[in-house]
Amino acid sequence: MDLSVLKLTSRRHGLLxxxxxxxxxxxxxxxPFRYETIEIIPYSQWQENDHVCFEGLxxxxxxxxxxxxxxxxTKFTVISYxxxxxxxxxxxxxTQQFTFGKDITVFGQYKGKNKFTATNYNFEPLSKQVGMxxxxxxxxxxxxxxxxxxxxxxxxxxxxxxxxxxxxxxxxYRLLEHGQxxxxxxxxxxxxxxxxxxxxxxxxxxxxxxxxxxxTQNQATSASKDPKIFDESLIDAWIHQLPYPLTKDQAQAIxxxxxxxxxxxxxxxxxxxxxxxxxxxxxxxxxxxxxxxxYQSAFLAPTEILARQHYEKMRALGLDAQLYVSxxxxxxxxxxxxxxxxxEMLIFVGTHALFQDQxxxxxxxxxxxxxxxxxxxxxxxxxxxxxxNVDFLMMSATPIPRTYAHFIYGNMDISNIKTMPPHxxxxxxxxxxxTSMKPILKDILQGLxxxxxxxxxxxxxxxxxxxxxxxATKVYEGMKKTLKDKRIGLLHGQMTSEEKxxxxxxxxxKELDVLVSTTVIEVGIDVPNATLMVIYDAHRFGLSTLxxxxxxxxxxxxxxxxxxxxxxxxxxxxERLKKLETITDGFAITEYDxxxxxxxxxxxxxxxxxxxxxxxxxxxxxxxxxECVKNAEEILQQKIDQPMLDFISKAIANAQYFD
Numbered sequence: 119m120d121l122s123v124l125k126l127t128s129r130r131h132g133l134l135x136x137x138x139x140x141x142x143x144x145x146x147x148x149x150p151f152r153y154e155t156i157e158i159i160p161y162s163q164w165q166e167n168d169h170v171c172f173e174g175l176x177x178x179x180x181x182x183x184x185x186x187x188x189x190x191x192t193k194f195t196v197i198s199y200x201x202x203x204x205x206x207x208x209x210x211x212x213t214q215q216f217t218f219g220k221d222i223t224v225f226g227q228y229k230g231k232n233k234f235t236a237t238n239y240n241f242e243p244l245s246k247q248v249g250m251x252x253x254x255x256x257x258x259x260x261x262x263x264x265x266x267x268x269x270x271x272x273x274x275x276x277x278x279x280x281x282x283x284x285x286x287x288x289x290x291y292r293l294l295e296h297g298q299x300x301x302x303x304x305x306x307x308x309x310x311x312x313x314x315x316x317x318x319x320x321x322x323x324x325x326x327x328x329x330x331x332x333x334t335q336n337q338a339t340s341a342s343k344d345p346k347i348f349d350e351s352l353i354d355a356w357i358h359q360l361p362y363p364l365t366k367d368q369a370q371a372i373x374x375x376x377x378x379x380x381x382x383x384x385x386x387x388x389x390x391x392x393x394x395x396x397x398x399x400x401x402x403x404x405x406x407x408x409x410x411x412x413y414q415s416a417f418l419a420p421t422e423i424l425a426r427q428h429y430e431k432m433r434a435l436g437l438d439a440q441l442y443v444s445x446x447x448x449x450x451x452x453x454x455x456x457x458x459x460x461x462e463m464l465i466f467v468g469t470h471a472l473f474q475d476q477x478x479x480x481x482x483x484x485x486x487x488x489x490x491x492x493x494x495x496x497x498x499x500x501x502x503x504x505x506x507n508v509d510f511l512m513m514s515a516t517p518i519p520r521t522y523a524h525f526i527y528g529n530m531d532i533s534n535i536k537t538m539p540p541h542x543x544x545x546x547x548x549x550x551x552x553t554s555m556k557p558i559l560k561d562i563l564q565g566l567x568x569x570x571x572x573x574x575x576x577x578x579x580x581x582x583x584x585x586x587x588x589x590a591t592k593v594y595e596g597m598k599k600t601l602k603d604k605r606i607g608l609l610h611g612q613m614t615s616e617e618k619x620x621x622x623x624x625x626x627x628k629e630l631d632v633l634v635s636t637t638v639i640e641v642g643i644d645v646p647n648a649t650l651m652v653i654y655d656a657h658r659f660g661l662s663t664l665x666x667x668x669x670x671x672x673x674x675x676x677x678x679x680x681x682x683x684x685x686x687x688x689x690x691x692x693e694r695l696k697k698l699e700t701i702t703d704g705f706a707i708t709e710y711d712x713x714x715x716x717x718x719x720x721x722x723x724x725x726x727x728x729x730x731x732x733x734x735x736x737x738x739x740x741x742x743x744x745e746c747v748k749n750a751e752e753i754l755q756q757k758i759d760q761p762m763l764d765f766i767s768k769a770i771a772n773a774q775y776f777d
Contacts, residue, residue, distance in 0.1 A: 119141055119142040119275060119279070120142070121145070124268065126268065130268060134268070148269075149303055153251060153252055153306065156225075157248060158244065161199035162199075170226075170227075171224065171226075172198045172199070173222065174196040174198030174203070175198075175219065176195070176218055176220045177197045177202065177219075178194050179213070180193065180216035181194070190209055190211040192211055193206050203233075203234050205224055208235075221241065223239060223242060223244045223247065225237055226238070249307065250306045250307075250308065250309070250312065273300065276301060279296060282296075282761045283762075287325070291321060291745070298315075299314070303319060320734045320739060324734050324742060324743055326765065327746075328746045329762055330770065331526075331528055332750050333754060333766045336754065342382050342384065343384050343506075345380050346379040346380060346407065346408060346411035346413060346509075350376060350407075353403060353410075364396070365395075367395070368396045368535060371397075371400045372403045372404075375389075375400060376403075376407055385509035387510075387512070388513070388530055389401070390515075390517040390518065390534060391517055392515065392705075393665070394538065395535040395537070397515070401486045401513060404511055405417065405437060405465055405484065405486070409437070413484060414464045414479050414481050414505075415464065415466065415484040416484070417439075417465075417468070418468065418485065418486065422443045422618070423619065425443055426441060428467050437465055442471055454466070459478045460480060461481055479504050484510075485505075485510050487510075516666065516704070517708055518708060519705050528747075534705075542672055545678040545680050545702070546678070547680045548682065550683045552683065553655070555683070558652065566650075569647070570649045571628065571645065571648040572631065572652065573648055573670060573671065574593060574634045574651075575635055575636070575652070577637075577658045579591060579636055587654070590609075590610050593634050594634040597632060605629065605630045605631045606630065607621045607624055607630040608635070609625075610636045611638050625648070645670070649672075649674065649676045649678045650678075651668055651670065655684060656684045657686040661710060664682065664695075664698055665707045668680040668698075682695050
């Protein structure tokens, strides 16, 4: 439903769009992050230091006491509960508001002996303010009361939002109607109503997620295939010529993949493990096996930089790969397309360019997606449809612990790589309070003096008036002025592929000392000499993203160092960052991140077409999740619940490629 039905001003509409709200449905599913409960506690029950509220009549003139620069106390007396209560307000020196004989409602802390320190006040009757009040996360320029008015307008349309939960499950689990749940989550009369609403909306999130996830899996795994026939002794010989021994988990993952390729069941496998654990070699072994069986393979990378790195590594290991990316000339592309269509070329590495309609394979047998959550469901499916019953291997450096994997990935086969190569040292990570590099500059300059290179990562490309954080452009300009004898480069997502490629090549070739970048460097960039990293506004990133970023400085034999700069005053945000000083295992970090934030941020569920979790808690709601797995199976088997079936089709169709 379009936002135009709410008849909003252009300013309000613009603020909603900034929040990612494009429809009435989006608005109604923007839930409060907490609630303020206002209850009346009788004066006889007040204890010293209690937080209470009361209403009464101002019975003395207000007086202001000033002390220090721009600091003041305003004092006046209020009659309430047949008591004279002295109220103190700090830094509100406007006596004309507190006139004798005026009714006032005051919120704050009782200090004993009829003295009260107010934190807030208004002139509305207290009876109209009691109850639970929603508090939303809002951008600068949008106030709580204003947003609540907009939400009230949207709630008038709550019963027009389609209810996708089948009626039989509503009855079975005693769930509210969708419109009722929306009303109670935004305007709960009490904690019992809120509990009912949250239970209903959590179930809906989990069920929608499972239905879409299982539907996409069914499409991928429903077909059988001709087993791929190849000589495994040749795979072993190829492994033995590698310049390093495989870890136990790498060897097991390669065995898993080879077994899948030999099988008559289409492979649908995820290889997951920490940054630098050696997933790429597993992928290359799969490609070599497919090559020996006479099939073509396509290796999808989310960026051209990463595609080129994989291509060069394959060529170095004796695999006759072809690189297919947008930056190639028309003539180069045509040569590859011809070799692809004729079957003369068997191994291809590329980006989203491989999805294009003009790409035709002769005998595609294997598709591998690196950082699989960065490719939309629709794009992955279109790639698989370029062959017949194609085996599909996905790789992720955001490993999901086994306890959650069944719900997130369903019946997908998973190979975990937990053992790290022996020469890899965990990155030494330090939380640094503030927004300045000054406290750590000596360490960085020392590292650069030793011939090391440094990444400086920022959350934004350019400065914003909306949010206070250091931008890559500003940091780059500042470092150029300060460190005049150092070679500094800038890399971000708005650059052209050619510009990014040129900067990265300079960094790889040690022509730059420092690379100031956005998170474009998060995925797979491999520069063994870069062992230093500074991350500005680190509290704005998820822990899994921070862990992936710092993995960039653990690619060589030297010790890697990462400094997390943050001026956040939020105790939880600081605790999260300090956690990275002690946890080095990606599985443990993901588990901790899941408990704190839910899976939406790091699973890329919005990009993959899967509905996000806003309320659902993977740690606390396991029983509900198990029920939703069974219910989703029923829905997809019976095919009678049209609203949910329509939702599934729409969710999969809307999945977009993400870079």
